[in-house]
Amino acid sequence: MPAPNHSLRSDSGRAPQHTPVLLEEVLKLTQPQSGDTVIDCTLGSGGYAKRFLEATEPTGRLLGLDRDAVAIQLAKTKLGEYQARMILKHGRFGALKSLIGDFPRPDIIVADLGLSSFALDDEQRGFAFQKFGPLDMRMDQTSGKTAAELLNTLELRELERILKNFGEERQAGKIARAIVERRKTKSFSTTQDLVQIVEAVYREVLKAQPGQKIWLKRQIHPATQTFQAFRIAVNDEISELEKFLPQAFEILKPGGRLAIVSFHSLEDRLVKNFFRNQAKICSCPAEQLQCTCDRIPAGKLLNKKPIQPNSAEIQINPRARSAKLRIIQKN
Structure with a gap:
């Protein structure tokens, strides 16, 4: 699979920036x-x-x-x-x-071990649930399976294991079952496909009303741990x-x-x-x-x-x- 030809400049024309931590x-x-x-x-x-x-x-x-x-x-x-x-x-x-x-x-x-800001901010990489883009998540885009490929092919038990072990996701079973059910009619291809599934599960769990904010304590979006889990799995x-x-x-x-x-x-x-x-x-x-x-x-x-x-x-x-x-x- 050829590597995508991403520009090394942002929309503003500046090279993307990353702030080193600690x-x-x-x-x-x-x-x-x-x-x-x-x-x-x-x-x-x-x-x-x-x-x-x-x-x-x-x-x-x-x-x-x-x-x-x-x-x-x-x-x-x-x-x-x-x-x-x-x-x-x-x-x-x-x-x-x-x-x-x-x-x-x-x-x-x-x-x-953190993800670089320039990769996180690039919607074509698929790392961020806040951005609309392909469900890729590969750090090395020259090899390996994408997140979409894993979501569309892995068995229920393996999906649940990834969510539980790599995301420490409390609703791992429910989200895994929702993934399997969704792909019966439509394959996963974009970040929002996965976000919608996770949000739907949490709306049901929290009995949230339509339009009600469902972010959990400390303002962590429900999809945070799911995206972490599949990023870890994709990149081993x-x-x-x-x-x-x-x-x-x-x-x-x-x-x-x-x-x-x-x-x-x-x-x-x-x-x-x-x-x-x-x-x-x-x-x-x-x-x-x-x-x-x-x-x-x-x-x-x-x-x-x-x-x-x-x-x-x-x-x-x-x-x-x-x-x-x-x-x-x-x-």
């Missing part, structure tokens, strides 16, 4: 120094990368990865002045070790993160730091548990009967509790409100 906190805790090597595993439009390249001047190097080809093009434009000190590659961070090539072992690895996000974490920690230099910004509880739980396991007194595998690590932890937690955006950052960038930053240093 940027100052990431820089403070990773402590980039002149000459350091950095891997930015979720390059986006280059917000983190630019600051790391500035902080590691004049000889520091950066490898930037992203599974979204549009992001690579945007970052090339934004970071053009640093071309001699950076390498940008299109690929999934779950395949980190196969992408690094002969790039030196890094001092710092950073990953912002949980599996990618599970593959990424041990690879990233392995390739870090001793003393190197791994920083992860997550945006929902499924991601944060994985990161928290992985980091805690690396910081245990004994780092030997659980199935190993005799300790061979001299009871030296593999890593040190630099923040026991996740760092979250303050009210000032949330006011400037509301999409940052659910972000959580965790950092570990390799021993």
Whole structure:
């Protein structure tokens, strides 16, 4: 399937913007120094990368990865002045070790697991329930099945599993059944096709009157968790993160730091548990009967509790409100 030819400019003629989340906190805790090597595993439009390249001047190097080809093009434009000190590659961070090539072992690895604003704001990508567009949701539009394909083909039980496990959706069963019933007469093709199904389910559950607002507490739209669930399923996000974490920690230099910004509880739980396991007194595998690590932890937690955006950052960038930053240093 050929990649869509999306413009890299907004309707106003400006290049799309993305505000990096918890940027100052990431820089403070990773402590980039002149000459350091950095891997930015979720390059986006280059917000983190630019600051790391500035902080590691004049000889520091950066490898930037992203599974979204549009992001690579945007970052090339934004970071053009640093071309001699950076390498940008299109690929999934779950395949980190196969992408690094002969790039030196890094001092710092950073990953912002959130969706870039330029992708979220592009109605042709299908990520946002507020916008009318095709139900795509693929971060890499050169491969994989779209959300519409999953909605139109998966069995009831699998639809319910996705909604329950990836969206933590309380009405998973009802929404899954409504999806199956709807596609008997009309296939899913647009974002509004899915929004209408979810809204109809919640109107029935809440016994809402016609025209009555049905947004739930904290002003979260009923379709939020359903869209999250199918985005995660389409992009195999949980599996990618599970593959990424041990690879990233392995390739870090001793003393190197791994920083992860997550945006929902499924991601944060994985990161928290992985980091805690690396910081245990004994780092030997659980199935190993005799300790061979001299009871030296593999890593040190630099923040026991996740760092979250303050009210000032949330006011400037509301999409940052659910972000959580965790950092570990390799021993």
